[in-house]
Amino acid sequence: MSRETPLRCVVSDGEKSRQRAARLSLGVGLLSLAVAVSVTALVGSPPLSYQYVPLALSVVVLGLPHGAVDHLVLPRARGDPVTRRSLLLVGLLYLFVGTAYAVLWLLAPVHAFALFILVTLVHWGQGDVYALLALVRADHLKTRTSRLLALVVRGGLPMLVPLIAFPAQYAFVAETIVGLFDPDAVAALEPMFSPAIRTAIAIGFGGLVAFALLRGFFRTGPDGRGPWLVDATETLGLVVYFAVVPPILAIGLYFCFWHSLRHIIRTMLVDSVASTALDRGAIGTAWRRFARDAAPLTVGGLIVLVGIWLSVPQTPASVADVLAVYLVTIAVLTLPHVVVVTLLDREQRIWSP
Numbered sequence: 408m409s410r411e412t413p414l415r416c417v418v419s420d421g422e423k424s425r426q427r428a429a430r431l432s433l434g435v436g437l438l439s440l441a442v443a444v445s446v447t448a449l450v451g452s453p454p455l456s457y458q459y460v461p462l463a464l465s466v467v468v469l470g471l472p473h474g475a476v477d478h479l480v481l482p483r484a485r486g487d488p489v490t491r492r493s494l495l496l497v498g499l500l501y502l503f504v505g506t507a508y509a510v511l512w513l514l515a516p517v518h519a520f521a522l523f524i525l526v527t528l529v530h531w532g533q534g535d536v537y538a539l540l541a542l543v544r545a546d547h548l549k550t551r552t553s554r555l556l557a558l559v560v561r562g563g564l565p566m567l568v569p570l571i572a573f574p575a576q577y578a579f580v581a582e583t584i585v586g587l588f589d590p591d592a593v594a595a596l597e598p599m600f601s602p603a604i605r606t607a608i609a610i611g612f613g614g615l616v617a618f619a620l621l622r623g624f625f626r627t628g629p630d631g632r633g634p635w636l637v638d639a640t641e642t643l644g645l646v647v648y649f650a651v652v653p654p655i656l657a658i659g660l661y662f663c664f665w666h667s668l669r670h671i672i673r674t675m676l677v678d679s680v681a682s683t684a685l686d687r688g689a690i691g692t693a694w695r696r697f698a699r700d701a702a703p704l705t706v707g708g709l710i711v712l713v714g715i716w717l718s719v720p721q722t723p724a725s726v727a728d729v730l731a732v733y734l735v736t737i738a739v740l741t742l743p744h745v746v747v748v749t750l751l752d753r754e755q756r757i758w759s760p
Contacts (some may be wrong), residue, residue, distance in 0.1 A: 424685035428672045429542040431690070437641065439664040440648045443657065452653045459730055461659025465667070466712075466733070467705065473667035474744040475704035476674050476697065477501075481747065484677040484754045497747065504743040509715065512735055516588035517595045520581060523738040524566055530745045531666050532562025535641075537757060538669050541676075545634040547623035551758055557638075560619045563612055564645040565661055569654035571609045574600045576654050584731040587719045616642065655730075670748075671697055677751075712736040 452458075465471060478497040482489045512519040536558050539545040548554050570577045578600045582593045598604060620639050627635045649657055675681035675693050684692040715736050716723065723729050752758060 423688075424676060424682050425542065427685050427688070427690065428676055432538060432542060432669045432672050433637070433641075435668055436665040437644060439660050440644050443652045443660055444648055447652050453656065455655070456726065458653055458656035458659070459726060461656065461663055462730060462733065463659075465659060465663045466709070469663040469667040469671065471708045471737070471740075472698075472701040472705045473670045474740060474747075475701035475708065477744060477747040478704065479700055480674050480677055480751055481754065483674075483679070484751055500746060501740070501743045504746065505711070505739045508742045509718070509739050512588055512739070513718065513720075516585045517592050519588075519738070520585055520596075523734075523741075526738070526742055526745055528562035528566045529558065530562070530741060530748065531565060532558030532560070533745070533748055533752065533757075534666050534669050534673075535561035537673060537752070537755075539634070539638055540757060541673070541755070543634045543637050545623075545638055546631055547626045547635050547638070549626070553622065553626070554758065556615075556619045556622070560616050560642065561645075563615075564642070564649055565658060567608055567612050568646060568649035569657065570600070571605050571612075572650045573654045574605060579727070580655065580731070580734075583727045584734060587721045587723065587728060587731050587735075590721065616646065673751075708736070708740055711740060715739065 462470075478494050479489055481497075482493050487493075508519070508522075511522070536548070536554050539548055539557060540554070548557055578596065581596050581599070585596060586593050620642060623635050623638060624632070648661075652660075675685060675697060678696065681693040681696050684690070684696070712733060716732050719732060719735075721728075723732055
């Protein structure tokens, strides 16, 4: 499919499928945020053991599987057949980029953790920029600069707000991950959680969020502010969500029911069979097709998890350690996944207004 094809045509051949995708992804995401914030506000933070549940479920529910169709999305987005060559290229990408990142974890875990935060920020921001353009039709994001600003804001919310609001839990997760590889390196993380650094991040990032929303508001007319209102509602809702819900629980729910769900729906919309199913309201058919396509490489991801488990210098001895191994696995798989999503963005002209 030509790169000159307008985004809305690349996303889906049917307006009904786009509308159903928008209702499903936006509705489920906002509902999960509202429920989590309401429950936390009413009854307080659940015990730590319960907070792990969404991340544990993400191994097979939405989370890990969401990137397991990377070998299919680019040919489908281009309207090309899936060939052995296309499968080989994605396989080699995962092998070499993922292995290189895994080695970095072994040699320099603090740097690997910092890269994990940066890559996740970019990738989760990518996902929301796509959703705003393709599903919400956000006219206030007409320029590349406005889209880049949206990427930083949306990706920064899950990475930076918990650091400001819950530094102790953020430090606990970071130190547990790094400690699996080099317990002596944990001390290098301490400056990141100092009051001065968190205050600077709060002021700088808070100002950026406000600037992005105001810029979008003034770039839309009174009759076209519906998409901006969706953007503002989601952005402010995410601020409240990550400021109120404890980060382990918040990230687990967000990973499954916000980011992963949106990406899965994106893969459905570039798949002619799944998109047609959505167009006629056969949502179950679209999900079964995705589950079938994602199953082999989801198993592959579990094999990577076992390999990392056997490779960490410190034997995992607690639930937190097991979570840390899983997060490192996600990190290793995310880096090549970001490359694929970036190429998909290029096909769909996300960054070519």
